[in-house]
Amino acid sequence: MSNNEQNIVSIRNLCFSRGARKIFDGVSLEIPRGKITAIMGPSGTGKTTLLKLIGGQLRPASGQVIFDGSDVHSLSTRELFNLRKKMGMLFQSGALLTDMNVFDNVAFPLREHTRLPEPLIRSLVLIKLQAVGLRGARMLMPNELSGGMARRVALARAIALDPLMIMYDEPFTGQDPISMGVLVHLIKSLNQILGLTSIIVSHDVRETAEIADYIYLLADGKIIAQGAPRELEQSDSAWVQQFLHGYADGPVHFHYSADEYFADLLSGVN
Amino acid sequence: MLNFFTELGSATREAFGKIGRGTFFLLHALSGFGYVGLRPRLLLKQMYSVGVLSFLIISISGLFVGMVLGLQGFYILSDFGAEESLGVMVAASLVRELGPVVSALLFAGRAGSALTAEIGLMKATEQLSGMEMMAVDPVKRIITPRFLAGLICMPLLAALFSAIGVMGGHMIGVGMLGVDDGSFWSQMQSSIDFRHDIINGMIKSLVFGFSATLIALFEGYDCLPTSEGVSRATTRTVVNSAFAVLGLDFILTALMFGD
Ligand SMILES: Nc1ncnc2c1ncn2[C@@H]1O[C@H](COP(=O)(O)OP(=O)(O)O)[C@@H](O)[C@H]1O
Ligand SMILES: [Mg+2]
Numbered sequence: 001m002s003n004n005e006q007n008i009v010s011i012r013n014l015c016f017s018r019g020a021r022k023i024f025d026g027v028s029l030e031i032p033r034g035k036i037t038a039i040m041g042p043s044g045t046g047k048t049t050l051l052k053l054i055g056g057q058l059r060p061a062s063g064q065v066i067f068d069g070s071d072v073h074s075l076s077t078r079e080l081f082n083l084r085k086k087m088g089m090l091f092q093s094g095a096l097l098t099d100m101n102v103f104d105n106v107a108f109p110l111r112e113h114t115r116l117p118e119p120l121i122r123s124l125v126l127i128k129l130q131a132v133g134l135r136g137a138r139m140l141m142p143n144e145l146s147g148g149m150a151r152r153v154a155l156a157r158a159i160a161l162d163p164l165m166i167m168y169d170e171p172f173t174g175q176d177p178i179s180m181g182v183l184v185h186l187i188k189s190l191n192q193i194l195g196l197t198s199i200i201v202s203h204d205v206r207e208t209a210e211i212a213d214y215i216y217l218l219a220d221g222k223i224i225a226q227g228a229p230r231e232l233e234q235s236d237s238a239w240v241q242q243f244l245h246g247y248a249d250g251p252v253h254f255h256y257s258a259d260e261y262f263a264d265l266l267s268g269v270n
Numbered sequence: 271m272l273n274f275f276t277e278l279g280s281a282t283r284e285a286f287g288k289i290g291r292g293t294f295f296l297l298h299a300l301s302g303f304g305y306v307g308l309r310p311r312l313l314l315k316q317m318y319s320v321g322v323l324s325f326l327i328i329s330i331s332g333l334f335v336g337m338v339l340g341l342q343g344f345y346i347l348s349d350f351g352a353e354e355s356l357g358v359m360v361a362a363s364l365v366r367e368l369g370p371v372v373s374a375l376l377f378a379g380r381a382g383s384a385l386t387a388e389i390g391l392m393k394a395t396e397q398l399s400g401m402e403m404m405a406v407d408p409v410k411r412i413i414t415p416r417f418l419a420g421l422i423c424m425p426l427l428a429a430l431f432s433a434i435g436v437m438g439g440h441m442i443g444v445g446m447l448g449v450d451d452g453s454f455w456s457q458m459q460s461s462i463d464f465r466h467d468i469i470n471g472m473i474k475s476l477v478f479g480f481s482a483t484l485i486a487l488f489e490g491y492d493c494l495p496t497s498e499g500v501s502r503a504t505t506r507t508v509v510n511s512a513f514a515v516l517g518l519d520f521i522l523t524a525l526m527f528g529d
Contacts, residue, residue, distance in 0.1 A: 055403050084405040095400030098392075109404045157404075 008033045008165055008197045009054060014063035016046070016053060023049055024060070025221035031165075036191055036198040038208045041218035042243070042252070047201040048092070050218070051167045054199075055089055056080045068164060085113060088158030088166040092173065094150035096142040096157070102129070103138040106157045113161060128156040132186060148179025155186065165197040166190075172204040180204075184211055205244050209233075217243065292488050295409070299417050299487070302410030312415040320381045320416065320483075321423030325430070327380050328373055332431035335368055336360060336438025343439070344447050356449050357458035360439035361432075365462065365471045366527065369432035371519050374478035377424060378511035382486035385416055386507040389490030390500035398491075413487050420486075424479025425472050432471070470526045477518055482511040 009031035016024040023046040031037045039047055052058045054065055056072045065072040068086060075083060096105050106125045110116060116124070129135040132152040142150060151171060158166050168187065172180050188211045191198045202208045209215070209229040217225040217232070217240060225232060225240045232240060242250030258264065306313055343359045389412065392398050398408040436458075443449040462468070486507045493503035 052399075057399060057402055081405040081407075084403055087403070089400070089403040091396040091400050091403075093396050095396040097397055097400075098395070109406070112404070112406050154400075161404075 006032060008068055009199075010064075010066040011054070012064045012066075014053065014065065015061045016049065016058065017061055018049075022221050024053075024063075026063070027218070027221070027223055029216050029223060029226070031197060031199055032214070033197050034191075034195065035213040036188070036200060036211055038200045038202060038212035038215045039218055040202055040205070040208060040215055040243070043203060045218050046221070047218065048169055051089065051169055051199070051201055054167065055084060055087060085109075085161050086164045088161070088163040090151065090154050090158050090166060090168045090171060092169045094142075094147075094154040096145075096150055096154055098142050100142075101138070102134065102140050102142070102145070102153050105142070105153060106160055109157065109160045124160070125156075128160055129153075131159070131190065132156045133182075146179070148175050148182065151175075151179075151183065152186065155190070159190065159194065159196075162194070163196070165199065167199045167201070169201050170203070171200065172202060172207045180207060187211060205246070209244075219243075288492070291492060292484070295413075295488050295491060296484060298409045299413045302407070302414030303418075305407070305410040306414050306418060312411070313418055316415045316419035317423055320385070320419045321427065324377060324380050324423070324427055327376055328427045328431050329434050331372060331376055332369075332434035333438040335372060335431075336364065336435030336440075337442045339363055339368075339435065340439035340442030340447070344443055344449065353443075353447075353449050354453035355457055356439065356443045357436075357454035358461040360443070361436050361458045361462050362467060364432040364435040364439075365467050367519070367523070369428045369435065370471050370475035370478055371515060373428045373431040374424065374475065374482055374515045375512055377420075377427060377479070378482045378486070378508055378515070381420070381423075382482050382507050382511050383504050385420075385483070385486040386490040386493070386504045387500060389413070389487060390493040390495070390503050393491065393493065394495040394497070394500060409491075413491065417483055417487055420479050420483025421476065424482070425475045428471065428475035428478075473526075474519065474522050477522060478515045481514045481518060485511050485514060
């Protein structure tokens with residue numbers, strides 16, 4: 001299928017529930033190769049869950065996730081592990097291994113999956129660290145890094161095995177403006193230079209719109225809008241406008257649904 | 271009434287679910303022996319933090335328990351004019367019971383709770399998920415070496431506890447209360463049987479080490495990945511390990527020393 005060559009990930013009719021709650025109810029989307037695709041939506045809509053479904057850490061109730069031509073959820077454990085070497089994931093917290101220094105963290109996937117001699121591993125690690133600007137921080141322990149630095153180390157580790165695709169989970173959340181700028185720049189330049197495909201999951205509208213080629217907006221278990229950043233900007237959907245501009249009230253209400261206010265105050269029981 | 275049965279039902283289902291998850295977890299951890307065999311340094315590091323770092327608490331507790339046994343034993347035995355048998359009494363109590371049991375309880379409090387908290391925090395900070403996404407099995411990499419370290423260290427710690435306890439009993443009995451040194455040791459030597467006492471004590475501590483380590487690791491791995499979840503799991507580790515050790519001790523004692 002030529003579709004496979006164009007899209008590194010195809011998600012078809014994905015359904016997933018947590019307990020009684022439907023997180024995804026028939027989501028379909030395509031991630032084109034070589035591009036930066038953003039998946040945006042309010043907190044708790046299931047963005048992280050979607051990345052875990054793509055990585056095969058969770059199983060959907062129904063639907064398919066095709067990554068680079070293989071159906072992620074029909075693979076054996078061994079095949080799944082091999083597939084994961086082709087995808088890097090940057091967790092929200094960085095997820096660095098806290099008992100190893102920066103160098104060993106970046107070397108970890110190389111030492112686990114290759115039998116390269118130590119001098120070669122050293123060169124590879126230094127190349128990756130140089131790419132994120134932290135070659136000089138190689139001897140620091142994770143607890144000595146700032147949040148932005150920890151994410152950059154995690155990024156160096158994610159590209160250690162030269163994956164085809166990187167998934168970023170909320171890369172900008174909780175960053176100061178400077179590290180935010182650094183990360184935006186890094187994600188974009190790595191995508192170009194290494195010929196990667198990137199998926200960014202985020203609710204930081206401005207930064208994400210700046211680098212994304214295409215955006216999917218996710219809410220209530222469905223894709224409710226999609227398009228290039230410019231197109232979405234012009235969307236006439238009230239929901240899209242509220243999300244992109246952060247209005248306090250709109251289709252998404254400020255108040256969680258409740259009984260009528262005065263009746264509630266006067267009734268005296270919970 | 272209906273409520274009561276509904277709750278009973280869901281508690282039962284939760285308990286069975288946990289047993290099932292625990293069994294899978296154990297099998298998964300056992301499947302990592304090959305992985306750890308290729309990386310012995312992972313095991314050595316855990317043996318250091320689970321075993322070596324428990325030396326101090328085990329030694330000091332062993333010393334005091336032995337000293338108390340020396341005192342109490344002397345008071346009781348001297349009523350019958352049998353204080354020469356103090357060595358046997360101290361050694362038998364330690365090797366058969368107190369060594370394995372008390373060191374397992376201390377192990378659960380010192381090493382088990384630390385294991386649960388460590389693994390729970392690794393889960394909460396997405397280190398385990400992160401490993402999975404790097405195509406490394408976190409159970410084989412993180413759990414198996416800790417499990418093996420617990421299995422290996424527990425009998426050694428129990429032996430250390432008993433040995434130091436005997437010295438504590440000797441210090442009090444022979445050093446302070448004037449029991450004859452020669453009969454203290456010679457009676458001990460002739461009455462303590464290698465197979466019946468020492469091997470059985472070792473088997474006990476192996477079983478306790480297995481359960482306490484498994485409980486600690488499983489509670490950490492299975493916990494809710496929040497600060498409250500980790501703290502509850504740590505408490506459950508200490509409580510459940512204590513129950514498991516004491517309950518198993520009764521069963522093993524009945525089986526081993528019944529005849
Ligand atoms: N391990 C879990 N167990 C139960 N519910 C979960 C778990 N992880 C996430 N959820 C729930 O699933 C929903 C989606 O979570 P998530 O994918 O983390 O959202 P997002 O990343 O978009 O903020 C949330 O309502 C969350 O409470
Ligand atoms: Mg999230």
